[in-house]
Amino acid sequence: MSQPPAFTTFQTRTGKRVHRLPVEAFPNMWANAYLVETGDWLVLIDTGSGRDKSNEDLEAGLSRAGYRSTDLTHILLTHGHIDHFGGLPYLRQQTQAPLGLHELDLQTVSRHEERLALMTRRLQDFLSQAGVAGERRGELIQMYRFTKALYHSVPVDFTYEASDMQVGPFEMIHLPGHCPGHVAIKLEDVIFTGDLVLERIVPHQSPEELTPYMGLRHYLESLTALKHWSEGASLVLNGHDDPIPDLPGRVEAIRRHVSGRIRQTLEALSEPRTIDEVTQQVYGPMGGYNALLVLEKIGAYVENLYQRGLLEITNLDELDNGQPAAVEYRRLRDVNDSEILPKEKSYVFV
Numbered sequence: 001m002s003q004p005p006a007f008t009t010f011q012t013r014t015g016k017r018v019h020r021l022p023v024e025a026f027p028n029m030w031a032n033a034y035l036v037e038t039g040d041w042l043v044l045i046d047t048g049s050g051r052d053k054s055n056e057d058l059e060a061g062l063s064r065a066g067y068r069s070t071d072l073t074h075i076l077l078t079h080g081h082i083d084h085f086g087g088l089p090y091l092r093q094q095t096q097a098p099l100g101l102h103e104l105d106l107q108t109v110s111r112h113e114e115r116l117a118l119m120t121r122r123l124q125d126f127l128s129q130a131g132v133a134g135e136r137r138g139e140l141i142q143m144y145r146f147t148k149a150l151y152h153s154v155p156v157d158f159t160y161e162a163s164d165m166q167v168g169p170f171e172m173i174h175l176p177g178h179c180p181g182h183v184a185i186k187l188e189d190v191i192f193t194g195d196l197v198l199e200r201i202v203p204h205q206s207p208e209e210l211t212p213y214m215g216l217r218h219y220l221e222s223l224t225a226l227k228h229w230s231e232g233a234s235l236v237l238n239g240h241d242d243p244i245p246d247l248p249g250r251v252e253a254i255r256r257h258v259s260g261r262i263r264q265t266l267e268a269l270s271e272p273r274t275i276d277e278v279t280q281q282v283y284g285p286m287g288g289y290n291a292l293l294v295l296e297k298i299g300a301y302v303e304n305l306y307q308r309g310l311l312e313i314t315n316l317d318e319l320d321n322g323q324p325a326a327v328e329y330r331r332l333r334d335v336n337d338s339e340i341l342p343k344e345k346s347y348v349f350v
């Protein structure tokens, strides 16, 4: 997105002030942190990426709201993606305000170097199986590590499940799928959705084989849960763009978009193809970090179609050899429109 979102002040039902602090997390990529005045507390929700520009934007936003980072009493994270927690090393120099997040993102933030080493190995495996060959694979891995290398681990003070998903006046719900420990946060009639639902962007997905609690099924179930949990909310704020005026409508639009991509994935799989080949077919040539993101997306779709028995693997002989080989999938049969996505649950699991 090229247009930066603007600093904006909102109010909850009882008049608590919520400020949106847009930061340039990466060049031309904007993220929202939020500053909430509860009366007793001054809470920062998410922190930007930690790049110099992001930290400067964060301080500028705090100052427009009449504060500095040294005034914060709490820091809460919606999820463990670098554009949301990367500002922590900087903030820790300014304030010892207690930091909270969901258990499943704990190690990403507090033992980052270990997680990065493990994730790099898993990504290597995923990319080889996806059919991404030597040099290109190396480039993608390097890019993956580069965006995260600036960060160093920060200790976490408390976790949400241990706090019964309630921190002072804030209520949390665990919504995995975009990130393992993703939560939405509720304060009175205001919902912070993090990146689970965005107004103008379809949130990223990646396969569960890369990270537990990811994958299409978790993501779609979380969309349904968020929709029900947010009934009656009058303001829905997200991690990257503008407030979402119609959450159920936006959820439906995201489901439609994903369903269209899965339809294209199934079309590409009328003959045996690797995840890399399907990705080329569906998205065409992609450069930079986006090349990795679309491989992970198609990886999530293929994983889900295979789990649901709609695909077969066509090169079992090669895989059985024990040789490192790309996996080739093929569609088993024609798939109805009603089968493209896993069924939306009719019950609520909140």
Ligand SMILES: [Zn+2]
Pocket (backbone or CB within 6 Å): 079, 081, 178, 179, 195
């Ligand atoms: Zn995210």
Ligand SMILES: [Zn+2]
Pocket (backbone or CB within 6 Å): 031, 081, 083, 084, 195, 239, 240
């Ligand atoms: Zn984000």
